[in-house]
Amino acid sequence: MKTTFFSTLMVIIISVNAYSQAADSLFVAGNNAYAQGNYKESLRLYEKVLDKGYMSEAVYFNLANSHYKLNNVAESIYFYEKAKKLDPSDPAIKNNLTYAEQMRVDEIEALPQPEVKEFTKETALALSLTSWSWIAIISGFLAFGSFIVYFLRSKTAQKRLFFTLFVTFSFTGLASHLMASTQERIIQNSQYAIIFPEEIKVYAEPNPKSERLFMLHEGTKVSVESEFNEFSKIKLKDGSTGWTRSSYFKEL
Amino acid sequence: MRNIVTFTMVVIGFIISHSAIAQVQFTAEASRDNIGINERVKVSFTVNKPGDNFTPPDFEGFRKVGGPNQSVSQQFVNGKSSYELSFTYFLEPQKKGTLRIDQATINIEGKIYKTTPVSIKVGDAVDKPNDKSAIKKREALNGIHLVAEVSKSRPYLNEPIYVVYKLYVSRNTNVRNWQAVDNPDFENFWSRNIDNDQLSVKSGSFGGEPYRYVALRKTVLYPQKTGELKIKPLTLDLSVEVPTDRRDIFGRRLYETVEHRISAKTRTVNVKPLPQSGKPASFTGAVGKFNLETSTDRAGIEQGESTELELKISGRGNLQLINLPDVSSPPGLELYEPERKEDIKVNANGMRGSVTNTYTLVGQNAGKFPISPIEFSYFDLRSGSYKTLSSDEIVIDVKGRSNAIANNNDKTNEIDRRTPVNKISGVSSFKFIKTDTNLRPLGSKHFFRSTTYWVLALTPIGLALGSLFFFIFRKNQPHGKDETSRKVQKLAKKYLSEAKQNLDKPDKFYQSLEMALYNFLKAKLDISTSDITKQSVAEKLTHAGVSVDNKDKFIEILSKCERARYASFKASQLGDDYNHAARVITSIDKEIKS
Known part of the structure; x- marks a missing residue:
């Protein structure tokens, strides 16, 4: 059963990869144009990647960088925000977004948020959504392992150790899932x-x-x-x- | 002259002082009592005795043109002396109607005498004024005209117009000198006088007659209000040479200099408002023809440095009156109040030159700071439409201090060593593009909450629950209710196996077999060792639902074990008994369970 699932997944991934190869080469061509300082060309190539129906935070980020170099304030901020939406934890995106935001005229001060809320938000945004997801999954498996070992061992000391590990991993898994859903809410909540x-x-x-x-x-x-x-x-x-x-x- | 007259008068007065005539006559007499407004009247006050302190009336309604002329005459006729002192005034009426000349007073020998008031009727102007010299003067003065010429009578708001004051002088009159009495203040206009240092006399015509004229003054005006605006007149005092009838000994005509005040007429200008249609949002009232230039002294600066941004508007139009458009910069680039510089020249066509605003910009943060294009709109008079100028976008590139690291310049390196700021600025510099990517179809969801995620996340939970059930199931599967029963079963097994081991030793075999059976009963039927008798065992077994057959078999084995204590059995029998016991136990166990 499991093997069937994974093989299906692999087939999907491989076929998607094959299909996206054209888009990948466009992306690489865009990178080269950018590196040579030909920002208009890199812009065109990255947009073509989007036209082909593909995206990633890197495409949005590079697109935003090209717009920034061409002094297109709104476009650059727009694509940085799109990249940030895909991966709110990426420091490079955040960094370049501040550069782009400096180009705009308006300066709006944010309303102060309660500290607890701010802390939760920061923690949730510390890792990407995918990272949180994987932490949750791995913690789940580790918790399961500890659980099994706990049952099979008969010595009290070992049992105690593995029970503690089981509790810790379960908590970590649950917390990661909650963090991921918090981040998801932050991303989706406000339009x-x-x-x-x-x-x-x-x-x-x-x-x-x-x-x-x-x-x-x-x-x-x-x-x-x-x-x-x-x-x-x-x-x-x-x-x-x-x-x-x-x-x-x-x-x- | 007058002194002599007075002296004579005094001398004569002495001579005749005592032969005074009793009656004093002091009269006022007007030459005419009915005149036109453009005529003159002579009023004389006569007294027949010498007097002092003659006080004339204030000729209200008249302007004094001449006088007072004083004359004294003394006559001796047939030993009779007559004396006459008179004061004569020439008056010009200033208004129509009946005017009254009030009393004049004089002091004669300590007494004050008064004249009777005289009334004069002033009528309309008469065609031929009575005064010949006045005619001449009027003719001369009629040949002088001050005209205000306006270049455009229907200008737009803020369109430059000029008003020129021309003094027309006819061929037979001369003007010696002129002086502005009243400089008009051009209300609702921005004005600037353009004085001609050298007046040049030109020939022209006025009213179809040849005239000489001089453009005295030119004023540039920018109307600041729409509607009918009045240009107030200019008033001049002129010294005019008027020809007289007299001639000098060579026969040349003598001229008389007359002071004459002249003012131009009030002119009205109808100022049109600028059209409302097509007025751009950035229009702030500039009218004319302009150019917009922006420049910076350097576009690339380092953090904390400053640069200057120049915004220059040049051309013709109401330069001095316009506000330059505002410059807005992103908050990270500090913008200071501009310094305004004007370089404007005014001539008859209006203002021309330039207005410059110089802004100082200081780069606070590293990054690029675009200064949005500056728009400037004006009304183009030539085409009668609005025009909008827009500057190019200026981008100020502020470099972070980190750039100094890459620079191997000695100077910057020195600074670097002193400022540890570089360490962090490297982190926050503008990041290069990402070269790796994992392209996904547009609109694809996050891994989180995807089916894969749920499957992977829920698998360990399912596995854990599964194994938990498995363990519980396994625990329940083999036997009994509680901890003690399990132990007893184990013991029973243990004793049965012990008995098996003693198959070759009959004594030990039956002992262990008996123990095993008792233990089995203890576990299954809750009876203590002390209770065990054959009867009680049989009862309990029956009670527990064991079949009679099995019960008997069990009792039989028990009694056999008892017997074995006293009698010896053959070793061959032991194997049979063991198997028998095991079978019985198993079947009883089954029956108790069911």
Whole structure:
């Protein structure tokens, strides 16, 4: 049964690999163009990878780097955010995102979060979703092993040791699963969007005749709360909300 | 002259002082009592005795043109002397209607005498004024005109226009000198006078007649308000040479210099508002024709260094009145208040030159900082439409201090050693692209929560639960309820096997067999060793549902073991008994269980 499952998985992986080889070579070509400083070309090649229907955090990251080099503020932030969404723990993505964010005009201060929440968030984002998943799986197997050994051994000292190990591994596995789901929630919970036009007006109501609340500039990240006609209600990091045209931003 | 007159008067006064005539006559007399407004009237006050402190009335409604002229006459006719002192004024009416000349006073020998008031009726202007010299003057002054010419009467808001003041002088009049009395303040205009240092006399015509004219002053105006705006007149004081009837001994006409005040008419300019349609958002009121330039002294700086950004708008138009567009920079690049420099020249066509804003930028963080394109809109007068200029995007590249490491420059190395900042800045520099990837189809989900994940994560849990059940099952499978029963069974087995080992020793065999049977009973029927008698065993077995056959067999083996204590058996019998006992135990065990 198990072998059948794994062989099926292998077949899937291999066939996907074969199919994605063209996309892979595009990716490599893009990397070479980037290395030579031909950012427009690398941009085109990476976009082709996406056009072929493939993605990875590396593609988004490299695409964002190319946009950064070409001074495209919004696009670069947009793709860094997309890469970050795939792997929120990657330090290179975070680092270059700060560089890209420096290019934008708006500076919005985040609302202070409770410390416990902040700590949980940081822990959950310390590793990638896949890493957490594997930790959970491996811990599960180790816990199982300890459990078996615990039963087979008759000496009290050994039994005690393996029971402790069993409890520890079970806890680790469960905690990793929880961390992974926390990270998943962080990723999915808020629907973020990046503002593309150089300067937009944000209104109090979904109509351009209403009171103008504030202006936002290219590259600012907002969360989209609701939509009405061609307007969307957006919320900033500092908690202020307003309505603007949905065409002005691109959702992540 | 007047002193002499006074002196004479005083001398004469002495002579005749005592032959005074009793009656004093002090009269006021106007030459005419009905005049036109453009005519003059002569008013004389006459007294027939010498007096002091003559006080004329304040000729209200009149302008004093001449006077007072004082004259004294003394006559002796037939021994009679007559005396006459008169003060004469020439007056020009300033308004129409009946005007009154008030009383004049004079002091004669300590008494104050007053004249009677005189009324003069002033009517409309008459065609031929009475005064001949005045005619001449008027003619002369009629030949002088001050005209304000406006270059455009319907300009746009902020469109430069100019007003020029021209003084037209006819051929037979001369102007000696001029002086501005009242400089008009151009309300609602931005204005700048362009004074001509050298006035040049030009020929022109005015009202179809040949005239000479001089452009006295030119003022450039930028209307600041829409609608009808008034340009207030300029008033000049002129010294005009007026020809007189008199001639000098050579027969040349003598000229008289007359002070004359002249002002231009008020002009009205109708200022058009700029069109509303197509007005760009970045329009702040610039009208004219402009160019926008931006430049930085260096685009690449190091962290903490500063650079300058110059924003220059040049061209023609209301340069001095415009606000330069704002420059916005990302927060990581500090932008200081700009310094405004103006280089503007004003001529009759308006302002031209440039306005420059110089910003100082300081790079706080490393990275690239684009300064978004600066937009500047203006209204182009020539095409009558709005134009928008946009600068190129400027990117300020701020290098982190870490770059100094790669640089083998001696100077930077020195700095490096002193500042340990480099260690961390290497970590935070802009990262190169990722060269490895694991491409996945778009929209593919995370490994977490995928089927594989669930299978792999739940496998150990399932296995653990499975093995737990397995262990429990195995524990329950072989026998009894509790710990003691299991032990007893073990003992029974042990004794049976002990008996098996003693198959060749009859005494020991039956002893161990008996012990085994007792132990078996203890375990199965909950009876203690003390209770064991054949009857009780039989009872218990029956009670436990053991068949009579098996019970009898069991009792038989027991009694055989008892007997063996006293009698000896053959070794060949031992094997049979052992097998028999084992069979009985097994069958009893089965029966008890069922």
